[in-house]
Amino acid sequence: MDDFDFSMLTQLTRWELIHVLESIVGSKELVVEQSLMRPLDKIANMSLLYEHNCKKVQQFYFDRVITWDPCATNRVFMIRPELSTVRKICEFVKAEPDFPYSIIFVEKRKNICELEFEKQGVFGQVQFYQLNFSFIPLESDLLSLELPQSFSRSSKTDYHTVAKGIWQIQSLYGLIPNQFVIGKSGIECNSVLKTVFEDQGEPSATANQPISHIFLFDRKADLGSVLMTGLTYESMLNDFFAYSCGKITFGEQVNAKLKQKNSGKNVVALNNSDSIFGAVRNRHITQVFPFLSAKAKSLQSSFDRASSLNKVEEVKNFVSNELRELKQNHKLLELHICACEVLLETNKGAADRLNMEHLIIRREADPKEVMKHLELTILRQKNPWQILQLACLWSICDDGLSPKHFRNFRDRFLHACGYEFLPILHGLRVNGLLTEKTSSSALNPVRDIIPGSGKTTFPQIVKNMNLTVDSGAPFDPKTATKPSYVFSDAYLPLIVQILSHTLDGWNQTKLQKSLGPDIPIASTPSPAKLDPRIKKAVLICFIGGVSFAEVAALRQFAQNNNFRLIILTTNILNREETLGAHWMGSGEIECALYEYCKSAAPGSSSQNMESPAKTPNRHDFETEIWRLNNAISKAYKDIEKYWTEERRLESAALKTEEQFLKSNLLSSKTSTKVHEDNAKKVHVLLQNKQKELRDLEDGDLTYKNPDRAKAMLTQLETRYNNQRFSNAREERLIVHEIERAKRNLSKLNKYVPILNECKRLESEWKEARSKFQSQRKILLETRDRWQKTHQNLKKIQEPVTRLRYHLKELKAQKRVLIAKYNEERSIYNQWIRNHKTQGLNSFPQAMLHENQDDFEPFLEKKRVCQRLISYLNHLSASSDVDAQKESQRDLPKDLLDEVTEAAAQVCANNLRPQLSLDSEDSADDFPTSFAQLNLRIQENNHPAVNKKRVNGKKNVRKQTTPITHDIDHYRFFNDVNILPPKTYGDVEETLEKVKKILEFYEEQTTIAGNDDEQDLCLSPIPSVISVAGSDMFDSPLLSPHSVSSTSLFHPESVEGSPETVSRANSNHR
Known part of the structure; x- marks a missing residue:
């Protein structure tokens, strides 16, 4: 981080502190809250405080009395705005009210604290000031606000403190162009940051800003990294010892192991200035002790080398240059070895x-x-x-x-x-x-x-983000390079995985789907992706704290990807x-x-x-059924709107063409393969023959023309016969030439046939290759045509396929929803049956046990439909009542008794009223006409009834006879949004409509009624009938909530009643 001087942030806080101290006139005695002591020490040392009239600084304790300096003019408290601390200060003020008191609130002055001073009656004796701490550098890449440990109670004050610190960083180093927000706290903090920009002014963008990206990360988005045991040396030190603001306090267990024991607390600064700690801080705990052991041997060898020095100059040079550093390293090494031993002993087992x-x-x-x-x-x-x-x-x-x-x-x-x-x-x-x-x-x-x-549950996030990838290989800390090594490769911190995904570009839709709705995310428009080549830093701000395990994982990720990371946090967890x-x-x-x-x-x-079973929530179930039904209806409409007859015919034509081209493609592929194999076969034969020629072509085969070879042999023989040799050497030379010419001629007898065969094979290979290339060209052309046709077909079918899959998912959700509710209702009813006799029950409880059917969905609507069906059956039977009465006189007495008894039994079974405590109907409201219904005798099935009436007037009600309904029946018809029959001829049609509505309501609680997979089979060429012609009661849905006298299917709000669905499906057909 050579481009960053984070001491500027400290200097800003220091200047603000000096301004506050100078605002308090006179000498001061400063009492600082315990959690602010070390942050104050990072900002200002004692000499600086003394320069601004702070004569004494002491720590604030709840259980101790403050010993004041009588020479101090002002008594100053530096605290966080907490009511418990304010009340304690009020006790000190009341004990000595004659002295002036000042309160410096760190972070923010809260009205509730000032009201507490006023309530205690000391408001006029206290002066109030505010001091804003900025991010405190703990390391070159780690800065913290050192807020109290509580990642579950982030408040507006915390958000304002974080936003103010980020504003200061951007004011110093330029506006950060790319911003990413993860989690609810991140969204809220980003909103406060925008307000700070409006109040303080937006930082200006620089031509070469050193920070390119900023991530605001909500701690509650990844609780696993907090609750898992971090296995780095720094993380385990933080979990076991008291760590605060870059310093750690080793306890008595470590001091007891040191050779030179310290009298007080052993407070050590943990940063890279300690070379031993800098080398082991991010190592896996199993690798720390071997490293320290090797380092101890190295130091011992250095001391041994010093003891072997003989010259005075060498000893003097060693003492002045190396001895001090060796002693310091030896002291630190001993400290870390003892701390490591304590850690290993404590975590034994x-x-x-x-x-x-x-x-x-x-x-x-x-x-x-x-x-x-x-x-x-x-x-x-x-x-x-x-x-x-x-x-x-x-x-x-x-x-x-x-x-x-x-x-x-x-x-x-x-x-x-x-x-x-x-x-x-x-x-x-x-x-x-x-x-x-x-x-x-x-x-x-x-x-x-x-x-x-x-x-959104944590296991879903872990699965979606792939945070627990098991490679199958055992974890080896010596060679581990993945960021998950901090948890022994068992878990990868979520922020590291998000950074890894951002390397390929910010995909907000995909990330939001993986994290779920409970972890909202946001970003600047069109953010640039992370690029290590631009050598810009990435700022990661943890709102709610960060663990040292996450810090080590981020450092490893930055090292693997050549990134520069700056980590901001509200506190170290x-x-x-x-x-x-x-x-x-x-x-x-x-x-x-x-x-x-x-x-x-x-x-x-x-x-x-x-434990008592949960009462089924029928209202929520009906609400979700209503929502899913509307979604299913919309899906059907979308399919019908897209999949027109024109597209269907075009798709069928493309499918036919695709199949034809595919057939041609397979045929061309087969033919091309045959030609290719033939060409390869000929080429192999040609190569073999060429190899035979190359084997024959040696030094003896000088002439490849037989005539010329024969002529040369004849010439050499003639020369041998006519020439007189002066010595034997000349004769041997000519004999050697003659023998060579004879071998040439002998090989030509083999060479010429092979050469002719090669020429033939080469010609045949060229012809086969030409055929192969021609056929391959046809194949490529056919493949291109097939691919183009396939793409066109896919372009047409893909939208409807996607819609049908969506429809399938909706119906699956509906089936599961029904199954869940039925199971919950079954569990509750079983629990009621098992416990209704245990203990004394009140009357409402007893009635609740008896009326378990109240949890049946659409109960009121089903009862209305059943009553209307009974009423309409009565009207249908009454249309021929006089004729039935007259024919009843002609029945035999035994048959009349039998029919009368059967009618009474049927009336008792069908017309018994079903009451509900929740229903508006009661026994008093039950229509009196229902109790007077009589079963009409079906005369047509008995021979004694079919006797032709000679005498007696036939008094049959005509189909056009008007019907007068009472007010109860009008209300029932209005509840199901059906017009009551005006004449007896309309009764049968109205009865069918009511039966369809009842069938629809029955299907809403039956899985089989919603299981129409035959409508969802995704054939390559879907038809209009197969998409839109499903069960008429499965596409449109009804509102489930109307249990009063208002209409269920209101004309202005209905999505589709059973009648509307029936008409729509008939239009589809």
Whole structure:
């Protein structure tokens, strides 16, 4: 970070502090809150404070009396705006009211604190000032605001502090062009940052700004990185020892191991100025001790080399240049070796706990084994914070503990560790870290099956973001280079995975889908992707704190990708302090005690009584059914709108052409393969023959023309016969030439046939290659035509395929929703049947037990339809009442008795009124005409009835006879949005409509009624009939909420009634 001078941020805070101190006239005695001592030490040393009349600085304690300096003119408190601290200061002011007091509020002056001073009656004796701390550099790449440990209670004050610090950084180093926001706290902080820009002025952009990207990351988006045990040396030091503002306090355990023991606390600054710590801070804990051991041997060899020096100049040079550094390194090395020993001794036997953490985070742990492990650690009196940490990790990874496991763990933990942890457990439960599964979380259909309608669970984020990739190979800390090494490759911090995805460009839609609706994200328009080549820094701001494990993982990621990272955070998270920060106030402590006593009371524990089943929420179910039905109806309309007859015919033509081209393509491919094989075969033969020629072509084959070879042989023989040789050497030369010519002629007898064969094969190969190339050209042309046709077909069919898949998903969601509700209702009814006789019940409770059908969806509408069907059947039978009465006289007495008894039985079964406590109908409102209905005798099936009437007037009501309905029936018809029949001829048609409506309502609670997969088969060429001609009651949906006398299918709001659906489907057909 050579381009950054973060001391400028410290200088800005220092100037503001000096301004506040100079505003207080006279000598001052400064009392500083404990959590502000080390941040103040980073900003100003004692000499600077003394220059501005601060004669004395002491720490503020709640349980100690302040010893004031009588020479000091002003008594100054530097505190955070907390009511408990303000009340304590009021006690000091009341004890000595004659002295002037000043309060310096760090972060922000809160009105509630000033009101508390006014309430205590000391407001006029106190002067108020405000001091804003900026980011404090802890390391060259790590800056912190050092806010209190509580990532679960981020407030507007915290957001304003973070925003002000980011504004200062951008004012110093230029406006950051690319901004990314992850999480709710990030969104809120970004909103406050915009307000700060408006108030303070937006920083100007520089031509060469050193920071290119900024990420605002909400701590609550990744709780796994906090609850997992970080296995780097720095992370384990932070978890075990007291770390604050870049310094760590080693306890007595480390001091006892040192040869030179310190009398007081051993406070050491942890930064890269310590060469030993800088080399091991980010190493895996298993690699720290071997490194320190090797370093100790190296130092010892340096001391040994010094003892062997003989010359005075060498000794003098060693003492002046090397001895001091060696002693300092030796002291630091001894300190870190002792600290490492303490860590290893303290975590002895931690392998089981770490293995259990890794199984939990990967969702591979057996709940019984986890509970057994927790019980063993409690019995062994292990660190209670480690026990809570593992339980919280189990809870968030399993979306809550089962009631049995939760209560068993809570009771055993409190009995073993003390009831002072009860407020902590309550706070963890309120903040969602240690929760109990409820029936609503297990059976809530909306959250489980409808995307975007419920809470996004941590396991879903881990799975979607691929944070627990198991490579299969065992973890080797010596060669580990992935950022996940900080957790032994068991888990990758979410922020690292987000940075990794951003390397290829910011895909907000994909990332939002992976994180879910509970973790909103945002960014600047068209952000640039991360590019290590531009050598610009990336700023990552953690709102709610960061762990040293995440810091090490980010540093490893930056090293792997050649990035420069700057990490900003509100505070460094310590696991024990983070869990302990959930301590509740007095009122919430009382609430925690009440809940615990209530759950632990006799008769209410899980051991004595089964937890009551959750009452089915019929209203929510009907609401979701209504929403899904509207979505399904819209999907059908979209399909019908797109898949017109013109597109269907075009698709069919393209499909036919595609099949034809595909057939030609396969044929061309086969033919091309044949020609290719033939050409290869000929080429192989040609190469073999050419090889034979090359083998024959040696020094003897001088002449390849037979005539010329023969002529040369004849010439040489003639020369031999006619020439007189002067010596034997000349004769041997000519003989050698003659023999060579004869060998030439002999090889020509073999060479010429092979040469002729080669020429033939070469000609044949050229012809075969020409055919292959010609056929391949045809193949490529056919393939191009097929690909073009296939793309055109895909372009036409892809939208409708996508719509039909969407329709299939909606219907699947509806089926699952119905199954969930039916299961919940079945569980509740079973629980009611099992417990309705246990104990005394009030009258409403008893009636609730008896009226379990009230949880049946659309119950009121079904009853209205059933009553109308009975009424319309009565009207249909009454249309021939006089003729039936007259024919009844002619029936035999035994047949008349039999028919009368059967009619009475049917009336008793069909017309018994069904009452509901929730219904507006009662026994008094039940239509009197229903009780007077008589079953009409079907005369046509008995021979005695079919006698032809000779005498007697036939009094049959005509089809055009008007019908007068009473007010109750008009209300029933209005409830189902059907016009009542005006004449007896309209009764049958109205009856069919009512039956269809009842059938529709029955299908809303039946999975089989919504299982029409035959309409969703994704054939390559879908037709209009197959897409739009589904079951008429499955496409349009009705509003489920109208239980009053208002119409269910209101003309202005209806999406589609059963009648509307029927007409629509008839139009499709």
